Amino acid sequence: MTFTRRTILAAVSATALLAQPIAAAAQELPRNVRLVIGSTSTGGDTYQNSSIVADALAEHLDINIKVDAVGATEAFKALERDSRGTTLMIFHDQSYLGNLYGVSGYDDPFENYTVGPTVAINPGNAYLVPKSSEYQSMDDILTAAENGERVRVAIQPGGVSEIGFSAMKNAAAVRSPGSEENIVAVNTGSQSDKNQAMWDDLADVINGSIQANEQFTQLPEDDQKAMRFVWITARPATLEQAPEQGMGETDRAALMQYAAPETSVPLNEEGENFTFDKEFFFLFNPEMDPAIIEQIDTALAEIFENGEIQERQKASFFIPNFLPSGEAQQHLMDKRDTYEQVISEISGES
Incomplete structure (x- = not known):
């Protein structure tokens, strides 16, 4: 075989090309995604909100996203196992509150995962009393604690349900040091368990939500199941964004009477009120390609710019709240630090 100069040069060029490292293409979300x-x-x-976001993201990116309600422990495990982007997670403030309260299975999400964009707020976190209760307001409850009365509060320990209870104890301590000992927890499970604790006269106050409990506030006072709101923890600026018609038979104006500043639960002696917005956000495997996070941020920015998802969220009494990953991480860490201080104050650890 005769090798010409041109053939040799071509062979050398081809060999050199093969020897060069191939530039890696930016990874993207796969066609099929599991959203735990x-x-x-x-x-x-959590499921309602995640489904709205998943549907919008799947349609925008032309992929398939299946929401899988596996619970916190299993969701974190699934996320740990998959760095390819085929498994993503949506949860809310429970992810870091569980860690602050020392709940088994809750690692620090800011250290062990990548916190992604926020997508919505549920402004409905609330506390209620029986409609026949002598407590007409949070002021009545805190005054009762000051006067030595034992106030029993039904909560599901270790997260969103408990943070308001911690705030009550903190407020009692701010108003009258020592009276926080009279705010006591009745640890239960689901919302139905908390409701039942009230109906069985095992609790004077329960943690609930606008969505789950508003129906019971419409019952007549002589009905055993009748309840009354005394506190909604959402920031007033958040609740103001809710639909004017509110939820059920209770309009937004009526709901805002139970939120700050009309209802005061002191955070400190400077007069600042405790507030809590239940926010939903993405969590990612820490080794997942940053290009996928950028793709999700970009897609969500475009989806929220379009405006259709906001209508779906508000129809389900969610407040649209998109922050891209970088902003979301800082915002949520600031929230975590505030609530960590509240928890440590009432635990005597500060």
């Missing part, structure tokens, strides 16, 4: 959530309920707010 920190709840086992397919009827709760």
Whole structure:
């Protein structure tokens, strides 16, 4: 075989090309994505909110996203196993509150995962009393604690349900040091368990939500199941964004009477009120390609710019709240630091 100069040069060029490292293409979300959530309920707010976001993201990117309600422990495990982007997670403030309260299975999400964009707020976190209760307001409850009365509060320990209880104890301590000992927890499970604790006269106050409990506030006072709101923890600026018609038979103006500043639960002696917005956000495997996070941020920015998802969220009494990953991480860490201080104050650890 005769090798010409041109043939040799071509062979050398080809060999050199093969020897060069191939530039890696930016990774993107795969065609089929599993979106695990920190709840086992397919009827709760986490599933509802995640489904709205998943549907919008799947349509925008032309991929398939399946929401899988596996609960917090299993969701975190699934996320740990998959760095390819085929498994993503949506949860809410419970992800870091569980860690602050020392709940088993809750690692620090800011250290062990990548916190992604926020997508919505549920402004409905609330506290209620029986409609026949002598307590007409949070002021009545805190005054009762000051006067030595034992106030029993039904909560599901270790997260969103408990943070308001911690705030009550903190407020009692701010108003009258020592009276926080009279605010006591009745640890239960689901919302139905908390409701039942009230109906069985095992609790004077329960943690609930606008969505789950508003129906009971419409019952006549002589009905055993009748309740009354005394506190909604959402920031007033958040609740103001809710639909004017509110929820059920209670309009937005009526709901805002139970939120700050009309209802005061002191955070400190400077007069600042405790508030809490239940926010939903993405969590990613820490080794997942940053290009996928950028793709999700970009897609969500375009989806929220379009405006259709906001209508779907508000129809389900969610407040649209998109922040891209970088902003979301800082915002949520600031929230975590505030609530960590509240928890440490009432635990005597500060």
